Amino acid sequence: MTIEKKELIRQAAVKIIARDGFYNTKTSKIADEAGVAVGTIYNYFHSKDEILEYIFEVEFEKRINYLKELDDKEISIHDKLSLFIEKHFQEIKNNLDTAQILVREKEFPKTSDFSSILSYLNEIPLLLESMLDEAIEKEEIREQNSTIIAGLIFGALQGVVEKALRTNNLDLLDNAEEEVLTFFKNGI
Amino acid sequence: MTIEKKELIRQAAVKIIARDGFYNTKTSKIADEAGVAVGTIYNYFHSKDEILEYIFEVEFEKRINYLKELDDKEISIHDKLSLFIEKHFQEIKNNLDTAQILVREKEFPKTSDFSSILSYLNEIPLLLESMLDEAIEKEEIREQNSTIIAGLIFGALQGVVEKALRTNNLDLLDNAEEEVLTFFKNGI
Amino acid sequence: MTIEKKELIRQAAVKIIARDGFYNTKTSKIADEAGVAVGTIYNYFHSKDEILEYIFEVEFEKRINYLKELDDKEISIHDKLSLFIEKHFQEIKNNLDTAQILVREKEFPKTSDFSSILSYLNEIPLLLESMLDEAIEKEEIREQNSTIIAGLIFGALQGVVEKALRTNNLDLLDNAEEEVLTFFKNGI
Amino acid sequence: MTIEKKELIRQAAVKIIARDGFYNTKTSKIADEAGVAVGTIYNYFHSKDEILEYIFEVEFEKRINYLKELDDKEISIHDKLSLFIEKHFQEIKNNLDTAQILVREKEFPKTSDFSSILSYLNEIPLLLESMLDEAIEKEEIREQNSTIIAGLIFGALQGVVEKALRTNNLDLLDNAEEEVLTFFKNGI
DNA sequence: GATGAATGAGTATTCATTCAT
DNA sequence: AATGAATGAATACTCATTCAT
Structure with missing residues (x-):
């Protein structure tokens, strides 16, 4: 029961923060959206910051x-990237508000x-990095600075989402998966 | 004379905002850093927001x-990217505080x-996009969705900088130029 | 309950504004006088201006x-004026602070x-005006420019109050009612 | 020469203060209107307050x-009032901005x-008062509280001007002189 | 005298957080 | 647990005044 309410508040917060940005979001607005009193928020979160953290x-x-x-699977790096990117864009399309927050609140x-x-x-770039390292060792891909490339990939994914959201061109996301994957496969 | 003072305030603001983030920066701190009175800031900017904008x-x-x-030069897309990335990382290394702001304040x-x-x-992604379109037309590079790829490249550059700044590993930037370029050339 | 608090703040504001003048009154002083926090004022008023308005x-x-x-009563203009002036001075004597504000904040x-x-x-002068018009029509009083005379009467009442407050001679108000009434009855 | 500039500033101030009110008037606006620098104002006045005072x-x-x-003339109170009111309205019509200030800034x-x-x-009500006292003594007019009546007359004059300015009906001032005088003559 | 950039004390307003009900 | 009125620290911005040029 109480877990459901925490989730209710989280979802309300996602909606408002996606629209207005974290610093321009008032706790009272989140409460309104969630249909609870401001005080209630503080029964589930210690602070406004903690909501964003959550x-x-x-x-x-x-x-x-x-x-x-x-990472644990015994498949090629290409397949790993492919699956990750598929998952990533699936989640994005599933919840654009969250996506907005992830790319904007820094x-x-x-x-x-x-x-x-x-x-x-x-951690995400670090995991990507370890995947790349493994693939380099196995000579699946060329020698390269995995730290930089992991950062690049992580940033690239955000860049595509940002572009789609900023231009309000959500159709872009439909093709993004394939385009990004091709680029990455060639790139690495 | 007055242009110099506006520049003085801008530089002070860059330093403080890079360190504390825009929303956690007080105008009085900027004034302190610039060695001027708070009121002086408002002789050159209408608001705190306008400083960030500037x-x-x-x-x-x-x-x-x-x-x-x-864009106007008659050189290959590879050379264009190469020159742009060189310039980009040169500016970044030249002023890490500004870089911090560019990647964080969204x-x-x-x-x-x-x-x-x-x-x-x-505009930056759009310019990249037009470069790509031209190269695609000339069959310098394969057919691809230039909008997505431009967003990807713009994001990727930010991802690398973010990684370097977040891990406080500035040496990363020294190799970044070459690594990124290779990745992009292969990618497109 | 909340209505009582708004009234509490209004009364505190009346006291301070009467003493210091609106522009020289700080919201914090009003809050102090009311025994509430500054923030509380803003739960009942949108701004300092709105307090004065209220x-x-x-x-x-x-x-x-x-x-x-x-205006609706079927009595002579003399009786109407008489009753209004009686009411007016009664209110004034009842709350000198409010009187001070009414005559000073323009x-x-x-x-x-x-x-x-x-x-x-x-509206007040307009109501006086319509009373006068009616009386002129009924030939209770001589032909005259009711707009001017209404303004005159409204100003005259303020002048008497101002005089009493400025010279800190409140006894003046005790005789004012009769003096003013005689003057007006003769005047019109 | 310098006297002329002080007058220049006074006139500019009258214009702006009449329009915006004293507390909503910035010294910089007065300077703009006068065509001088803010600093110049302070060569002729010690403070913004002093401008209003002047x-x-x-x-x-x-x-x-x-x-x-x-007061010194050997004429009836009726003639005195008549002349004073004529002079008063003449000045008002001559400079509506000043009139606005006189009735509003309290x-x-x-x-x-x-x-x-x-x-x-x-002082003005006091002089009116002494005129009335003299007239009462001479039995030109009935026994009355001269202090109250002086306040009343002073306020009444302001009331008429306020009415004209507030309703932006300046024609009212043309008839005001006669109407007011008749009222006063009857009233006293 | 004239200038106007620099000053910084002063203040209305906000809003995350609390806590009595 | 839920409420939402009360809180008051925090802060962007203003503007009369100064003074070096």
Whole structure:
């Protein structure tokens, strides 16, 4: 029961923050959207910051679990990338509001504990990096700086989503999967 | 004389905003850093928002002017990309604080007129897109969705910078130019 | 409950604004006087301006309602004036602070919506005017420009109050009713 | 030469303050209107407050000098009032901006020295009062409280001007003189 | 005298958070 | 657990005044 309410608040927050941006979002607006009183929010979150943290947490957890699974599989790097990108765009299309937040909110208060977000933001590229390293070792792909390339890939995915959202051209996302994959396969 | 003071304030703002983030930056801190009174800021900018806008404007103008020059040159897309990326990383290394701001500040107040920033944010990918279109037509590169790929490239560049700044591994930027270029040349 | 708090704030504001003048009154002083936090003021008023507006509204409403009642009565203009003036001075003596505000605050911010105040300021003379017109028609009083005379009467009442407050001679108000009435009855 | 500039600034201030109100008037606007630099204002006035004080001073001086002259004349109170009112409305029509200020600006900062304004504001009713007292003694007019009636007359004159300005009906002023005079003559 | 950029004390307003009900 | 009125620290911005040129 109470878990459902936390989820209710998270979803309301996603909607409002996607529209207005985190710093321009008032807790009262989130409460309105969720149909609860402001005070109720604080029964499930210690602070406004924590809501954002939780949004990131939920979303990244999906990606990371999937990436870890992939990492363990005995398939080519191309197939791994293919599956990850498919999953990624599927999630994006599934929830554009969350996507908006993931690509836009990059300014975290120093005072709050955003360490979990930051570790997530680091962890995805790190997993990509380890995939690449493995593939380089196996000589599946050419020698390359896996740290840089992992950052590049992570950023590239965000760039495509940003482009689609900024120009309000969501059809772009339909073709994105294939285009991105081809580019990456050639690139690495 | 007055132009110098506006520039002085811009530089102070860049430093503080890079460190604390725009929303966590107080105008009084910028004034302190610039060695002027708060009121003086408002002799050169109408609002705090406008300072951020100006920072983006100055920086994007460099990129866009350079890209426009390149676009007119009769050289291969590979050379164009090469020159642009060289210029890009040169500017980044030249001013890491500005770089930090460019990759982090993506939440613009709706009330203010950030149209100029937004148009800049659109213009760079658009220029890349037109370069790609031209190259596709000339059959320099394979058929591809230039809109998506332009977004991808723009995002990828930001991803690399973000990675370097987030992990505080600035050496990464030294190799980035070559790695990114190779990836892009193969990718397109 | 909440209505009581709005009234509490209004009364505190009346006291401070009467003493210091609207433009020299700080919201924090009003809050102190009311025994609430500054923020609480803004739960009941949108702005400092709106407090002043509300003060006028409350006070004028009393006068206007009374005038409208009188207007409907089948009594002579002399009796109407007599009753209105009696009521007026009674209210004044009842709350000198409000009186002070009514006669002193005549500079309304253009940015705010003071239309309601302005309409009140027009309405009282207009009601007086219609009373006079009726009396002229009935030949109770001589032919005269009712617009001018209404303005004159409204101003005269303020002049007497101003005089009493400025010279801090409140006893003046005790005789004012009779003196003013005699003057008006002769005048019209 | 310098006297001319002080006058220039006074006239500019009258125009702006009449339009926007004293508290909503910026010194920079006055400077603009006068075609001088802000700093120049401070060569002729010690403060913004002093400008308002000076405006009142100039205007009241005219009235008071005239009243004093009248007081000394051996004419009936009716003639005195008649001449004063004629003079008054003549001045008003001559400069509506000043009139606007005289009727509207009643909130004086306590910190500044507005004593001269206040004494002027007192002095006119006092002179009227002494005229009335003399007339009462001479049995030109009935027994009455001259203090109250002087306040009443002073306020009534303001009321008529306020009415004309508020309703933007300046034609009213043309008839005002006669109407007011008749009313007063009957009233006293 | 004239200038106008620089100053910084002053203030209305906001909004995340609390806590009595 | 839920509520939402009350809180008050925090802060962008203003504008009268100064003073070096």
